Amino acid sequence: MLRFLFWSLLAVNGLLLAFNLGYLGSWNMDAHEPQRIKNQYQPGQLQLVSAAVANAVADPNADKKGAVTACVEIGDFLQADLPRIEDRLKQLALGDRQSRTNVQDIASHMVYIPSMGSKEGADKKAGELRRLGITDFYVIQDQSNLRWGISLGIFKSEDSAKAHLATLNNKGVRSARIGARSVTTNKFAYQLRALSAEEQAKFDSIKADFPTQEVRNCQATAYNKN
Known part of the structure; x- marks a missing residue:
């Protein structure tokens, strides 16, 4: 029994050491903010647009249909x-x-x-x-x-x-x-x-x-x- 506990604790400690050294890769649940931003798809090209522009893109003929x-x-x-x-x-x-x-x-x-x-x-x-x-x-x-x-x-x-x-x-x-x-x-x-x-x-x-x-x-x- 004591031998089993000894080997179990040794195995757990080995896993923790490997994780801390990065041998097990990077887990998303533990990623820091800079890492998440880095993983975004082309964040520098994201732009905010108005609702009018968005609607125009969705239906370029909208203005002509509603012209008054x-x-x-x-x-x-x-x-x-x-x-x-x-x-x-x-x-x-x-x-x-x-x-x-x-x-x-x-x-x-x-x-x-x-x-x-x-x-x-x-x-x-x-x-x-x-x-x-x-x-x-x-x-x-x-x-x-x-x-x-x-x-x-x-x-x-x-x-x-x-x-x-x-x-x-x-x-x-x-x-x-x-x-x-x-x-x-x-x-x-x-x-x-x-x-x-x-x-x-x-x-x-x-x-x-x-x-x-x-x-x-x-x-x-x-x-x-x-």
Whole structure:
């Protein structure tokens, strides 16, 4: 019995000596802090990133999917133009994200076709314009010397009027001219809020049918998109 205890203690002491001398290797449970850091995988290349960056890496198209235009305004439309633009805007189905505002406009330059002498003549000229792909115009029906002429746009600056006339000439309109005419007109603009990327694309398509109308940013009212 004593001999067994003697050899057992000797064996245990031998194991402890071998462990302390490193003959049994390095055990993770007894590793010190510097050793654990040394065993990490390339610790010098670890970087902290924000949640936004992490999400962008996970889904690089996320920003495009959720893109929102805060508020865009298109105008200014005459009363006669409202049915046409409102019919087109219905395609967006914006509900309370769409509103109409009144605009007092003082213009001094008009691109127009002189009076055709009668309603029949004006209607015939209007048909010719449509065949040329021009739809943004209206027949003048007031009691001025331009009655039964056709307005192709009213502009605040002469340069803008000249640029529009050049565009019409390129499309084949030869009888249009620019006239100085200071008038105050009641016009209307439409504000569209919180447009998604898909809605913005549809709006851009609608705008292409109204080349003389201006698109501008507007001050968005508070709106929570559901």
